[in-house]
Amino acid sequence: MEAIPSPAGPRVPAGPLRALLVPLCRWFEWVAMALLVGCTAAIMLEVFARGVFNLGLPGAGELARYAGLGLIFLTVPLLLAQDAHVKVDMFLQLARGRPRRFLEVFNELMTLAFCVLFLVSCWWFMQRASRFSTPALAMPNLWYYMPAIAGMALTTLVALDRVLGIFMGRQARPDESRPC
Amino acid sequence: MSLTAITLFFLLLLTGAPVAIALGLGSALALWWFDMPLAVMAQRIVNSLDSTTLLAVPMFIFAAALFNVTGLTTQLFDFIRMVIGRIRGGLGYVTVLTHLVFSGVSGAALADIGALGRIQIDMMREQGYKDNFSAGICMAAATLGPIFPPSIPLVIFAMAAEVSPVKVLIAGIFPALIIALFLMGMVWWVGRRAGLPRDDISVTRGEFTSRLWFAMPALMAPVVLIGGILLGWFGETEAAAVTVVYALAAGLFFYRALTWRGFVEALRETVRSTAGVMLIVGAAALFAWVLTIDQVPTKAADLLLGLSKDPWVLLVIVNLLLLVIGMILETIAAILILTPIIVPALVAAGVDPVHLGVVVVLNLMIGLLTPPVGMSLYMVSTVSGMPVERVIRAALPWIGCLLLSLAAVTFLPAASTWLPNLMLK
Amino acid sequence: QKTFEFRYGHMNPPNSAAGMQAQWLAEEIAKRTSNSVKVTVYPSSQLGKLQELAEAVSTGTIALSHNTAAGIGSLHEPFAALDTPYLYRDVDHLMKVMDVNSPVMKKLNEGLVKDAGVRVLYAYYFGTRHLTTNKPVKQPSDLAGMKIRAIPFPIYMATVEAMGAVPVPVDWSEVPTALATGKVNGQENPVNVVLSSKLYETQSHLMQTGHIMNAQVIVINEKAWQGLSAAQREQLTAAANEVRRRATEMVARQEATETEELKKNKMTVIGPSDGLNLTAFRTNVRKAVDQKFGAKYGELYKAIEAVK
């Protein structure tokens, strides 16, 4: 089975940091995969505890949601590194030459802007909310948001690398862009 | 602010930026421009994804991936092919029926596509169906999930409208069957016109029994799950995790084909599909927040509902309004925002709120297939690898078919209200 | 005089008591400040979910919201103590404790402002929580082995457990299905929730255990509050007092008629006069609460007890 085919084709700009970032993205993905197992286990634990041992576990539900949330954000950087985010690139495909290059640069910059704004937003939010706690486990908000912050921080680096790559005119070698 | 967000979103979408970025950045820039606290960006994206209901999505995708790597999918395919292969467009009918059965377990359309989409599209590809057809029918049939009980959107409507959730859930049964009939009619029609594939395989009795045996775990899965829900062993979201364990058990003990490698592959595929789609869901929630602050949906509804007092005219207005709103708002957000406005106006005109619930949810399910914010479109693109614009084109004929079913459900209130009124006085 | 536009986001339907009082507040404020402070209400979780709304007031994304005391507890922990079971003598006692000028509330409010930048504007009586199930329950032992849906806050879970049942967390969107299929055998809520969500269709008995008396706490972002002129703050306080009185009266008055309504819908109501052993429930729950939360909230409990 292959990874999700990238709808945008082989256009993967690669910056100077790529050799460092891709393995890091893969590590994040491993954590996400572990979280998926943890999420399943937490839900099943709740089902069994309730059905077999007649026990309600308030923390299990919260842990499952935490894991479910984490696995999303920890996989996002790899998806960007592999150009696998869903997009409508009809017009991009029609464009040729300079307009196309402009669109490509524009898109990479916008992705970078999104990531940076997200991190700034987290920072603003955490000024106040970092100590607030979750209902069941009383987990501090900072921990609860940590997977999202970490995932988006790495995504920011990947986006930055792609912007650098596109300005330096570097294309990823096949071994750099191929997943795993 | 809404106008800015919408304009930026379209602009970014058309330049080929990732959909999640177009939604999220468009909204964030609008917030910034209008001097709103930027903190809401992270808060809304993260919090909207922190949901018990949405956990069903990765769970069902995971279960489907496990079914794939253990070969269960192939076994099921062989069996189905043997039974109905000689009918023209047989797999089309099977897709509708599997979604109908599966809707007895799941309450969310995205989870349905996650669970069944790839299997169905792969099967049809192998048998020579065009991708457009397979993608289209898969999306269209996924609308059945939240219409047939159990259903998260119907319960949320019921709670918001203060009508009986049990009644609204039961009300969905007949409309779901009506939609299924319309979809199968469409398969028949397309089969006639475009010449859908048919097999000419013949099998011996021995082959039949052996294939039935190997397909058994797949065929029994819905029985186990629906039984478990009805017996109160687990709820809707938990059913998804139970499916994962069921798939693991079948792979390990029945097929003995589950390897460590296969397991890791299933995990990897699941996190990738989930992350891609869920980031869009989170960004769509932020986009909805921006529109809500300006009270765009509320004002539009107020304006349109003032146009008439006739129940039928109002129902048509509601359909048009929801089809438009469904293009840009995510389902749950749309229900929560619009229900308090729509319900009093229509109930005053004499519309049964239970009937209205089915109409509202069906509308928003069609909205999952309409661009630009159509989560089913993005989900199918993710699981099939088809470019979004092709998926959109594939959806068009099926949207037409669903609109016909919507008309039937709208103008035959008894189809929704008869059964609940019979069962609950 | 400067003008302000405040957003008030909450999770209830607009026609519920909580939704109506939010609208009243908006109207009272507009009237009393001669429209210099405009409040727009966003009901039905349009702007976010339970805890998210409380956090949004803290970060200033929205100016106003409401939540149960336990919900505010996620911002400033001691608030969770206000949802302790069998804590108040009656509604009047609850409202005296919840008065922003009571010694208890003054101290809690200071902590909330300091910790979260959020201020309690007022609180009103939200209702008294009762138990519903599918069989008659008269004493704690009748609940043995029964699964009762509970909110996953420690104090709520502990209450249901001490009542003799198995507390099981279920997301509110799944509660009707869970009650119908028997995933849980019962739930606990004020009567207005039982009525408006039509829970009488899946539940046959209502036990008037009255285990938790809830106040709905309306909070305002501290920066928004301090930004107002002294005159505007006074006008807002007056508006708050008016809405607090009206909402409490309405909820208290409706509880009786709502219970009658449930009876009309074939629900059997079991109160102390029908053999409900309230003393046993009270004793068991209090003992458990003392063990689990006594060390943490003991001082606060004493202060609440002292409010006359």
Ligand code: NA
């Ligand atoms: Na369903």
Ligand code: NA
């Ligand atoms: Na749509």
